[in-house]
Amino acid sequence: MNKQTENPSKGFVVVATKAKQFLIGAENVCQSILDHYEDAKVTLFCEQEWIDDPANEMYFVDFDQVIGTPGNHTREKMWGMANSPYDLTFYLDADVEIAHDDIKDSFDRLDGHDMVFVELKRETKGHFAEWDWGNGKLDHLTHCGGICLYDKRNPLVVDFMNDWYYNYKDTLDGKFKPKEYEEVPDSFKQWDQLTLWYQLWHDPKYKSIKWKYFEDNYRWNYYTSFGFNKDGTHNYDTVDPVIIHYSSWMDKSGSKGFL
Amino acid sequence: MKKEWKSPFWETAAKDRLTVRLNITHDDGSFSTSVARVSKYDENGKITSDYNEVLEQNPIESIDKFTEERLERHRQEREAKVKKQQERNEAKRLEDLFNAKLATFEIPEIKQSKNRKMKAKIRKAKNSVEMQAYATILLMEIMNEQADGESK
Numbered sequence: 001m002n003k004q005t006e007n008p009s010k011g012f013v014v015v016a017t018k019a020k021q022f023l024i025g026a027e028n029v030c031q032s033i034l035d036h037y038e039d040a041k042v043t044l045f046c047e048q049e050w051i052d053d054p055a056n057e058m059y060f061v062d063f064d065q066v067i068g069t070p071g072n073h074t075r076e077k078m079w080g081m082a083n084s085p086y087d088l089t090f091y092l093d094a095d096v097e098i099a100h101d102d103i104k105d106s107f108d109r110l111d112g113h114d115m116v117f118v119e120l121k122r123e124t125k126g127h128f129a130e131w132d133w134g135n136g137k138l139d140h141l142t143h144c145g146g147i148c149l150y151d152k153r154n155p156l157v158v159d160f161m162n163d164w165y166y167n168y169k170d171t172l173d174g175k176f177k178p179k180e181y182e183e184v185p186d187s188f189k190q191w192d193q194l195t196l197w198y199q200l201w202h203d204p205k206y207k208s209i210k211w212k213y214f215e216d217n218y219r220w221n222y223y224t225s226f227g228f229n230k231d232g233t234h235n236y237d238t239v240d241p242v243i244i245h246y247s248s249w250m251d252k253s254g255s256k257g258f259l
Numbered sequence: 260m261k262k263e264w265k266s267p268f269w270e271t272a273a274k275d276r277l278t279v280r281l282n283i284t285h286d287d288g289s290f291s292t293s294v295a296r297v298s299k300y301d302e303n304g305k306i307t308s309d310y311n312e313v314l315e316q317n318p319i320e321s322i323d324k325f326t327e328e329r330l331e332r333h334r335q336e337r338e339a340k341v342k343k344q345q346e347r348n349e350a351k352r353l354e355d356l357f358n359a360k361l362a363t364f365e366i367p368e369i370k371q372s373k374n375r376k377m378k379a380k381i382r383k384a385k386n387s388v389e390m391q392a393y394a395t396i397l398l399m400e401i402m403n404e405q406a407d408g409e410s411k
Contacts, residue, residue, distance in 0.1 A: 021361075024361050024364075024365065025361070027364075028360075028361055028364065028382070031364075031375075031378065031379075031382065032382055034375070035375075035379040035382060035383070058370050058371065097357070097382070224350040224353055224354055224357075225347075225350050226346075226350075227343075227346030227347075227349065227350060228346070228349045228350060228353060229346070229349075230345070230349070235346070246353075246354055246357045
């Protein structure tokens with residue numbers, strides 16, 4: 001075991017491409033992490049063009065590193081995940097916000113695993129645009145792609161992220177079609193969670209990857225559509241969410257409002 | 260012709276009118292179904308034959324039970340609907356507040372401010388009044404600092 005392995009570097013990764021609101025959101029993610037975890041390191045991956053524009057410098061102040069992505073595809077996030085400068089990385093979507101000090105202990109949640117995800121549970125299926133295509137145990141999008149805690153010291157994890165990046169793009173282009181996709185309606189192929197589903201459950205290359213779900217699952221990605229009760233409690237067995245996901249009302253095309 | 264009166268429930272607290280599903284199997288073997296309203300009394304105050312038929316097939320206790328269960332089910336559905344709407348409203352309020360906070364952080368003076376503590380207070384504000392109050396305090400501080408700088 002080398003020194004690097006004994007003292008792994010730890011940090012967060014946020015990716016912003018396509019639209020300016022994601023850059024604004026990414027800065028907010030970074031600052032909300034720092035609100036709760038002062039020494040945290042956060043790296044931003046964004047379009048090189050944005051980095052080169054001096055008007056954007058003000059958004060980069062709090063980041064540990066700012067790294068250009070090779071393109072501006074919606075899912076450059078997987079490229080950012082593969083190229084994280086940290087051994088232990090917590091990837092976060094740009095439309096989340098940290099709401100609890102437990103973010104400081106988030107890396108402990110790996111607990112010897114290569115990856116940790118939030119499970120998209122059946123009881124919450126109504127909150128997602130698409131969720132299932134059959135009654136089988138795995139006939140649905142099982143993993144949330146909005147956050148992912150992972151350990152890059154296993155080279156297979158880096159391969160996984162790179163394959164996720166390319167397989168997703170090839171799925172969109174109709175070039176990647178493993179037999180497991182045969183029962184899946186075409187509409188599901190727009191979601192990067194389907195590629196993630198394939199790689200985690202079916203890809204023989206990644207059988208040895210040790211992954212799990214967060215024990216306190218939705219604390220780590222509580223969608224605003226899940227509801228906030230008047231008495232301050234939350235739903236779906238969630239107590240004191242660490243990460244709030246503001247995706248349901250977000251105007252991703254930027255035509256309706258500020259975000 | 261065979262008439263079956265199914266799932267009757269009282270429409271009124273006086274229990275003088277029922278709503279009931281009527282299934283009819285006709286002599287030619289065809290089948291039809293409809294929702295019927297059955298009054299206990301006809302215009303002359305006599306108990307109707309339909310009412311008697313319903314009660315022959317459905318004891319009054321089972322009609323009472325079905326009526327209560329139906330009311331309870333409807334009450335629960337109404338409550339669930341109201342709760343869901345409240346949750347949606349609250350989620351929408353928080354999404355709007357989130358957007359407003361990001362807009363606040365885009366104010367150049369606030370964006371450039373190094374006062375992390377006050378910026379965290381803006382981010383953690385529970386409503387727009389609290390958010391605007393902290394934003395105003397921060398802007399006042401910035402303006403006071405600028406005024407101090409200019410007077411020196």
